Amino acid sequence: MTPAAPPRSLLCELTYRCNLQCPYCYNPLKLALNEPELTRAEWMRAIEEAIGLGVVQIGFSGGEPTLRAADLVALTKCATDRGAYTNLITQGTFLDDALLDALLDAGLAHVQISIQAPERELSATIAGTDVFEKKVETLRRVAGRDVALTLNCVLHRLNHDSLPDVLAFAEREGIARLELANVQFYGWAYRNRAALMPTREQVERGAALVAETSLRLRGKMDITYVLPDYFEELPKPCMHGWGQLALTLTPDGRILPCPAATSIETLVFPNVRTSTVRDAWYGSEAFNIYRGTAWMPEPCRSCERREIDFGGCRCQAFLLTGDAAATDPACARSDRHELVVAYRDRDDSDTAWSPRRLDPALR
Amino acid sequence: MRLRREPDGSATLLVPEGIVSLNETAAAALALADGTRDDDDIAAELARHFDAPDGAIAEDVRTLLGDLAERGFLTR
Numbered sequence: 001m002t003p004a005a006p007p008r009s010l011l012c013e014l015t016y017r018c019n020l021q022c023p024y025c026y027n028p029l030k031l032a033l034n035e036p037e038l039t040r041a042e043w044m045r046a047i048e049e050a051i052g053l054g055v056v057q058i059g060f061s062g063g064e065p066t067l068r069a070a071d072l073v074a075l076t077k078c079a080t081d082r083g084a085y086t087n088l089i090t091q092g093t094f095l096d097d098a099l100l101d102a103l104l105d106a107g108l109a110h111v112q113i114s115i116q117a118p119e120r121e122l123s124a125t126i127a128g129t130d131v132f133e134k135k136v137e138t139l140r141r142v143a144g145r146d147v148a149l150t151l152n153c154v155l156h157r158l159n160h161d162s163l164p165d166v167l168a169f170a171e172r173e174g175i176a177r178l179e180l181a182n183v184q185f186y187g188w189a190y191r192n193r194a195a196l197m198p199t200r201e202q203v204e205r206g207a208a209l210v211a212e213t214s215l216r217l218r219g220k221m222d223i224t225y226v227l228p229d230y231f232e233e234l235p236k237p238c239m240h241g242w243g244q245l246a247l248t249l250t251p252d253g254r255i256l257p258c259p260a261a262t263s264i265e266t267l268v269f270p271n272v273r274t275s276t277v278r279d280a281w282y283g284s285e286a287f288n289i290y291r292g293t294a295w296m297p298e299p300c301r302s303c304e305r306r307e308i309d310f311g312g313c314r315c316q317a318f319l320l321t322g323d324a325a326a327t328d329p330a331c332a333r334s335d336r337h338e339l340v341v342a343y344r345d346r347d348d349s350d351t352a353w354s355p356r357r358l359d360p361a362l363r
Numbered sequence: 364m365r366l367r368r369e370p371d372g373s374a375t376l377l378v379p380e381g382i383v384s385l386n387e388t389a390a391a392a393l394a395l396a397d398g399t400r401d402d403d404d405i406a407a408e409l410a411r412h413f414d415a416p417d418g419a420i421a422e423d424v425r426t427l428l429g430d431l432a433e434r435g436f437l438t439r
């Protein structure tokens with residue numbers, strides 16, 4: 001096997017805390033940490049080491065990363081000073097003028113702000129709290145500054161029918177980059193997938209509307225529409241391959257090959273408190289186990305797409321089959337594809353969902 | 364959007380949550396895209412620099428910068 005390429009991208013999940021309760025969150029059900037959150041000094045050491053290894057893109061996410069505002073500013077500066085491009089992924093309810101000023105002074109290059117819906121009432125239903133006006137205020141504040149801005153809206157059955165209004169809202173606000181991601185089923189979203197799974201009609205109508213709008217707003221607004229893999233016959237090229245490009249640090253320092261990797265209960269992940277990032281990336285079992293193509297079962301092993309989609313998503317394979325090395329059931333060539341089909345095409349009478357919340361009783 | 368030189372001399376373009384590896388011509392074109400030159404100026408300078416016919420480079424420059432502008436990474 002050729003030696004692994006260096007990591008290029010690091011996602012820092014500064015905290016799992018969040019004042020919203022979105023049922024589509026990919027964070028783990030167990031939001032309570034066994035160990036305290038990493039300190040600022042621990043984060044800095046990890047970021048410096050990651051940049052030294054080859055990381056050039058750094059994202060700050062969570063939970064809600066602005067809940068650690070002073071640390072966020074310090075870490076943005078630390079990453080920028082060492083040449084990395086920094087992204088803040090936020091729901092926007094705490095990004096006031098003072099914090100935005102401090103982040104821009106620190107060199108922040110890009111802000112992604114998420115909305116739950118294009119209007120107040122549905123937004124409150126999904127987020128569990130009334131914050132839409134606050135988000136619009138933040139959006140306008142960031143749009144008026146010299147920093148790249150992306151508006152993000154995760155689509156699912158509860159808000160899919162308001163997609164025309166999301167597009168109209170983005171156009172009205174003069175948004176240059178809009179990301180419309182159909183929900184992916186990890187963490188809370190997996191628990192709530194019966195209520196969140198869009199209908200085929202919603203997905204197809206959405207794709208057509210986005211295509212039409214992209215054409216009309218060509219040069220003004222760039223729209224990304226992420227298709228849900230449950231509705232495609234081929235799996236997504238998850239993370240561009242396990243341990244190929246990206247790593248994630250959890251609030252308590254676990255080093256993951258993908259933000260959803262804690263779903264895989266059979267793996268033990270290294271931690272920046274006891275391991276270097278270098279040893280984790282190049283030497284740990286958790287990173288090496290699904291690297292390359294040698295681990296693949298059939299039909300992946302002999303598939304002509306094995307270096308295109310890498311067998312799909314390991315986390316999804318584990319969640320659906322209990323075996324993280326299985327072919328992703330989202331692939332029509334998987335012998336477990338019926339698991340996805342059954343879920344996708346079921347009747348939609350089951351609409352109950354649990355809001356994301358910290359429950360120490362969950363393991 | 365940020366143009367970056369890697370330790371091995373290659374060029375990388377950093378965009379919101381993305382990394383694009385550039386060839387030498389693309390890197391040179393972007394280094395010239397500073398708001399004071401239009402596509403034709405950039406193509407002409409590159410043609411001089413790489414000692415290539417104007418026409419061949421002009422099309423590539425228009426495609427590259429057009430693509431980046433369309434994605435909102437560059438203002439024209």
